[in-house]
Amino acid sequence: MKCPICRKGIMKKKKDCFKEDNIEYEYLQCSKCNEEILTMKQLKVLAGKYRKLRKAKEVTFAKWGNSLAVRIPSDIVEELKIKEGKHGLMMKDKEGIRIIPTT
Numbered sequence: 001m002k003c004p005i006c007r008k009g010i011m012k013k014k015k016d017c018f019k020e021d022n023i024e025y026e027y028l029q030c031s032k033c034n035e036e037i038l039t040m041k042q043l044k045v046l047a048g049k050y051r052k053l054r055k056a057k058e059v060t061f062a063k064w065g066n067s068l069a070v071r072i073p074s075d076i077v078e079e080l081k082i083k084e085g086k087h088g089l090m091m092k093d094k095e096g097i098r099i100i101p102t103t
């Protein structure tokens with residue numbers, strides 16, 4: 001893709017990160033004038049990440065023996081029908097920690 005601004009450079013894919021929100025995004029940068037643009041697809045991916053982040057809840061890690069504990073907010077407990085004594089799986093993923101209730 002040619003640069004729509006200077007019409008001389010080639011738009012190259014780049015990656016950057018909004019560090020304060022820990023959100024990675026992809027964009028295009030011109031090899032000549034350095035203009036940066038987002039395609040509609042790149043914009044939609046970025047907007048999707050922010051939409052997900054807006055729904056996120058802030059939690060505080062508390063000390064529990066040698067481990068740390070996180071309190072799960074009651075609306076999430078109700079929505080996922082989690083009950084005391086039931087089980088789930090916890091795993092690390094590339095964004096952090098993921099918990100899947102099982103039985």
Ligand SMILES: [Zn+2]
Nearest residue numbers: 003006030033
């Ligand atoms: Zn350019």
